[in-house]
Amino acid sequence: MxxxxxxxxxxxxxxxxxxxxxxxxxxxxxxxxxxxxxxxxxxxxxxxxxxxxxxxxxxxxxxxxxxSSRAEVVAELAEAQIAQGTLLEKIAATPLDEIASDPELLQFAIAGGSSAFKVNCAQCHGSGAAGSAGYPNLNDDDWLWGGTVDDIYLTIAHGVRYGADDDTRYSEMPAFGDMLETSQINEVAAYVVSLSDTPREPAMVEPGKVIYTENCAACHGDNGEGITDFGAPRLSDGIWLKGSTEAEIAAQIRNPKHGAMPAWVGRLGARAIKQLAVYVHTLGGGQ
Structure with missing residues (x-):
């Protein structure tokens, strides 16, 4: 039961x-x-x-x-490299200013340059290339060393103030705190601000212009338009790298800060530098 x-x-x-x-x-x-x-x-x-x-x-x-999943990945990578091989060889053989005329080559260069930028450049210039304090925005049309695709290539390849590369871009602004009185520096700062905005004391603009012409125009241009041969920034627009207030401009005149950028050609190679130059040039501000 x-x-x-x-x-x-x-x-x-x-x-x-x-x-x-x-x-x-x-x-x-x-x-x-x-x-x-x-x-x-x-x-x-x-x-x-x-x-x-x-x-x-x-x-x-x-x-x-x-x-083997690893063997499968290796095979897929080998196929991708073979597929890219022709385009990479074409990138190497085509002058920079002619890449844009080949739609397929341009698209390939932009894709490769974008990937290289995210790995090597975004740490300073930002993931969207908008820059940050002391690091240039690559989306605008303000270029210290020129914004043509060839200029951008040279800057990336050889860097800025990079001592290990003999062809690096190099220029330094002198410390005018050793040459000008504090009042004169403030007058120059007022004049520089007046090129794109209204200074705190407009009466300081005219004497500041005289001092500017004697000490600054040789590098920055008579009207503050900048000279890319010297890496001297344009002062007549609203784009500033080291600060835009009169106090910040005066501090830069008194004791300037100089940035540096490594030379990338030894690490990435000429083909990757070409792709990076094309990518940066197409961000919107390339000349």
Whole structure:
């Protein structure tokens, strides 16, 4: 005689477990579920036999099919390199100013340059190339060393004030705190601000212009338009690298800060530098 408890409502025996007066019905699993479970067990056994599955000390069982996901990735990378090979050779052989006339080559150069930028340049210039304090914005049309694709190539390849490269871009603004009185520096700062805005004391503009002409125009231009041959920034617009207030401009005149950028040609190679130059040139501010 069975001593199993039978539920009075459903007539189904319970498992014998009870929690706070609640019992569990001992219903059998649905057949479809059981057959699905059996099928997955059979499939898993077949998988272990056919594919790498069981870890060993320094490897794993290879499986009868000899499949390797790593080998598959290596093969896919090899195919990609072969596919890129022709375009990379074409990039190397095509002058920079002619790449833009070939739509396929231009698209390839921009894609490669974008990838190289994110890995090597975004740390200083930002992921969107908008720059930050002391690091130039590459989206605008203000270029210290010129904004043509050839100019950009030379700047990236040889860097700025990078002592290990003999062809690096190099210029330094002297510290005028050793040459001008504080009042004269403030007057020059007022004049520089007047080129794009209104200074705090307009009366200082005219004497500041005289001092500017005698000391600054040779590099920054008669009207503050800048001279890219010297890496001297334009002073007549609203784009500033070291600060735009009169106090910040006066501080830069008194004791200028000079940034530096490494030369990338030795690390990335000429083809990658070409792609980077094309990418930066197409951001919107290239000349």
């Amino acid at each position: 069975s001593d199993k408890h039978v539920d009075e409502v459903s007539g189904v025996a319970t498992t014998g477990h009870e929690w706070d007066g609640i019992r569990e019905l001992d219903n059998p699993m649905p057949r479809w579920w059981l057959w699905t479970l059996y099928a997955t067990i059979v499939w898993s056994i077949g998988y272990v036999i056919a594919y790498p599955a069981i870890p060993l000390i320094s490897s794993a069982t290879p499986g009868l099919l000899g499949y």
